[in-house]
Amino acid sequence: MRRLALVLSFGLSMAGGASAFAETVEIAPVAVETPVVIGQSYALTSAFMGQTREINVWLPPGYAKNNQTYPVLYLLDGGQDQDFHHISGIAQLGTIVGTTRDVIVVGIASVDRRNELALPTDNAELIARYPTQGQSERFRRFVSDEIMPFIEGRFRTNGETALMGESLAGLFVVETFLKEPQMFDAYVAVSPSLWWDGGRLARQSGAHLRDHSNDPRTLILTLGDEGEEMQAPMDALIANLRDHALPGVTWDFTPRPTESHASIYHGAALDAFRRLYAVPAPETAP
Numbered sequence: 547m548r549r550l551a552l553v554l555s556f557g558l559s560m561a562g563g564a565s566a567f568a569e570t571v572e573i574a575p576v577a578v579e580t581p582v583v584i585g586q587s588y589a590l591t592s593a594f595m596g597q598t599r600e601i602n603v604w605l606p607p608g609y610a611k612n613n614q615t616y617p618v619l620y621l622l623d624g625g626q627d628q629d630f631h632h633i634s635g636i637a638q639l640g641t642i643v644g645t646t647r648d649v650i651v652v653g654i655a656s657v658d659r660r661n662e663l664a665l666p667t668d669n670a671e672l673i674a675r676y677p678t679q680g681q682s683e684r685f686r687r688f689v690s691d692e693i694m695p696f697i698e699g700r701f702r703t704n705g706e707t708a709l710m711g712e713s714l715a716g717l718f719v720v721e722t723f724l725k726e727p728q729m730f731d732a733y734v735a736v737s738p739s740l741w742w743d744g745g746r747l748a749r750q751s752g753a754h755l756r757d758h759s760n761d762p763r764t765l766i767l768t769l770g771d772e773g774e775e776m777q778a779p780m781d782a783l784i785a786n787l788r789d790h791a792l793p794g795v796t797w798d799f800t801p802r803p804t805e806s807h808a809s810i811y812h813g814a815a816l817d818a819f820r821r822l823y824a825v826p827a828p829e830t831a832p
Contacts, residue, residue: 585634585651587626590696594688600625600655601693603701604634606641606648615704616650617823618697620689620730622663622711622718624653632812633710636819646823652697654689656715661685663711663718667743682718690729708732708764708822712811714739720783721747723765724754732764732822736814737772737807738780745779748786755790765797766821768814770805 640646666680716738
């Protein structure tokens with residue numbers, strides 16, 4: 547509250563002079579409400595998914611003021627109530643402090659994660675528990691044939707793409723890297739659920755890697771202290787990468803033993819941004 551002293555003077559001609567008094571009035575501060583706009587959300591009608599799906603887009607702050615083009619990070623589990631605000635916040639921080647290049651973040655919302663992000667399984671227990679599971683290939687077509695053309699046709703992109711996901715979304719990232727490496731330039735899989743289907747994808751990764759071309763690709767893997775069920779298939783994947791990855795593949799695995807499945811994502815995503823979108827060092831004069 548601000549106090550405003552109003553001095554009201556009354557020119558009353560009286561023998562002996564004028565009379566004045568002060569009155570204190572309490573005035574409430576005025577608050578004008580405006581929305582905080584983080585990005586833009588699109589309802590994209592999908593023929594592959596047979597429904598309208600949520601796509602969220604964060605643009606760098608300077609996007610509207612220039613004509614430059616930008617790399618695109620496609621984020622799985624990218625709904626407004628999922629990881630979109632978290633990861634777009636990392637992108638914004640890098641822009642504000644100048645530690646990373648500007649990047650467009652495209653959040654792809656998940657609806658039925660086992661259906662969309664998990665590859666098919668023959669495991670009867672998993673099928674009984676998740677009867678809609680195993681449609682990752684359909685979801686991949688949705689991403690490649692509908693979302694990516696939509697983004698490239700509407701925004702100024704430079705052709706540099708990356709895919710990021712955690713947990714089941716990390717499994718989808720690894721599967722996409724192994725089966726269709728040409729889809730993206732870089733892949734970030736945080737705590738990927740390679741345990742799915744008894745770790746079959748990790749065990750078969752060598753055969754997929756041998757089929758790859760030598761085109762440049764980046765794969766970033768990380769895992770916390772998450773038990774043998776998570777660690778064993780990761781070890782199998784790492785062994786196959788060591789034995790079969792072609793020279794064009796830049797990959798690394800960063801264990802994070804102080805993190806759990808619940809706590810690992812923020813630090814891992816921040817590190818991935820700093821690697822993938824590092825600001826070029828300034829050129830020095832000879």
